[in-house]
Amino acid sequence: MLLEAKNLVVTYGGVHAVKGIDFNIAQGELVCLIGANGAGKTTTLKALCGLVPVAQGSIHYHQQIITHRPTHEIVQRGMVLVPEGRGIFSRLSVAENLAMGAYTRHDTATIRHETDHIYSLFPRLHERRQQKAGTLSGGEQQMLALGRAMLAKPKLLLLDEPSMGLAPLMVSKIFEIIQHIAQQGMTILLVEQNAKLALEISHRGYVMESGLITLHDTARNLSTNPQVRHAYLGE
C-alpha cells in the first residue's frame, strides 16, 4: 500500500471531526472519499498533510510513519494536496505560481520542459502567464492549482473538492484532466461532494458520514448501492 491510515482520529478544539477511520490507497489507484458537507473529508486530507494535528492513530506512507511530520517534509516526500479553495497565490503571477509548485525540485531543465507541457495542456494559463493569478477565473485557478501540483512531481495527489464553485462545463473539463492524469499512472485520493462524478472516474470509494467511514467498495458497486444512490446520487 502506498498510503495507509489506521484508526485516524482528529479533534478540533474538543470536537471530534474524524473519529477513528481506516483506509488505504495502492500505487496507481484513483480512490474517492465522498460524503456530505461536514462529514470530515477535508479534515482527513489536512491530517494526511500535517496541516492539522492527528490526535490518535497513524498514517503510513511508503512504509514509513509520517503521522507527526511537518507539512513541508510530507510534501517533499511526494504527497501533494490541492486544497479546497485551491490555495492560489493571488498576488504572484501565473508563472510564479507554477514555479512554486516545483519549489522542492532543482532539475531546472526538466522543470522548464514540464512547465511547457502544463502550458500545452492549459493554453489559457500560457496566455496569462504574466498576469497575477488573482485575476484568473475560478476554472482557470483550478487549472493552475492542478498544473502547479503536477510540477511538484507527486507520488500521491490529494484533491479536495476540485469541482467546487465551478460552472458545469468547467467541472467536466477538470474531471477529464483528473482522469487523464490518473491514466498516466498517478495515484490520486479525490475528495468530492459531487459523488456521481467522483464515482464515475474512481476505482474505489469510501463513504464518510459524521467523522466515520460507513461504506467502502469498488466505485462500480457503490454507484449501484441503493443506500448511496439514495443519499448521494439523489435518487
Add this chain to the structure above:
Amino acid sequence: MDIFLQQLINGLVLGSIYALVALGYTMVYGILELINFAHGEITMIGAMVSLAVINLLIGSSLDLPGVMIVFMGVLTAIPACMALGFLIERVAYRPLRHAPRLAPLITAIGVSIVLQNVAMLIWGRQYISFPAIIPIQRYEILGATISNLQIFIFIFSGLLMAGLVALVHKTRFGRAMRATAQSPQSASLMGVNVNNIIAITFILGSALAAIAGVMVGAYYGLAHYYMGFLLGLKAFCAAVLGGIGNIAGAMLGGLLLGVIESLGAGYIGDLTGGFLGSHYQDVFAFLVLIIVLVFRPSGLLGERVVERA
C-alpha cells in the same frame, strides 16, 4: 534655493537610513502581520557593537587605516544583529505564533525594553561619541554642501535596497518569501519550510538594521542606548506611510519621511516667524503620517488586504 537643495540632500540621506530600517518592519509585517517593535533596538545594538569594535581597534596597537577600522566595525555588527534577530524571533515570537494578536505585540515591546536595558548596563547611560576616524570631506554643489559620508550613505543604502529587491523578486528564496507572505499554509503545501523563511526574514531585516545603526551613529557622531526608540518609531511610520507589508512602499516612505522632515526643519522657522524652531522637526514626521493615513489608510503603495483564498 540653496536652503531647499541643502535640506533636500540632508533629507534624502536621512531618508535612506529610515528606509533601511523600515524594510525590516515591513518584511516581518508582510509575513507575520506582526509589528516587531524591537526592530529599532536592533539598529541601536548595531551602532553600539560597531562602536565597541571601532574603539577597541583604535586603542589596539594595530595601526589600521580608518576605513578598515569602520569596515571591521560594520562587519562585526552585522552578524551580531543577525544573531540577535534570529534569537528574538525564536524565543519571543515563535512560541506565540498562534496566540491572539496582542500577545506578540506586548512581547515585542518587552523585548525592546530588555534590549535597551541590557545596552544601558553594558555601555552606560551617557552619549558615546563616534570617533571621526575617516576624514570628512565636503563638496559644494549649487550652493549646498554634501559630505563624502552623506554620498556614501545614500549610495550604499541604494545598493542594499536594489539587492534586496532583486533577492525578493528574482530568486527562488524571494518567491517563497512572497508566497509565504500571502499564505503560509499554501506555501507549506508547496514544500516551503515556513519557519525557515520567517527566520531568514528576521535575519535579513536585522542585517539591514545593523548597517543603518552604524550609519546613524556615524552621521550624527553619537550613539546612545535609547537611540533606537525614536529611529524605530520613525522607520515604522515610514513603513506605514508607504504601505506596511510593501517593500517598495518602505523605501518610498523612508525617503519621503526624511525629505519632509528636513524641509520642515529648514522652513518651519520662516513659516512661523521664528515662533517654532527646527527642533520641531520630529513633529513633521508624525503630522505627515496622520494626514496620509486619513486619506489613504493603507499607505501610499499599500494594497487593500484581500481575503486569503
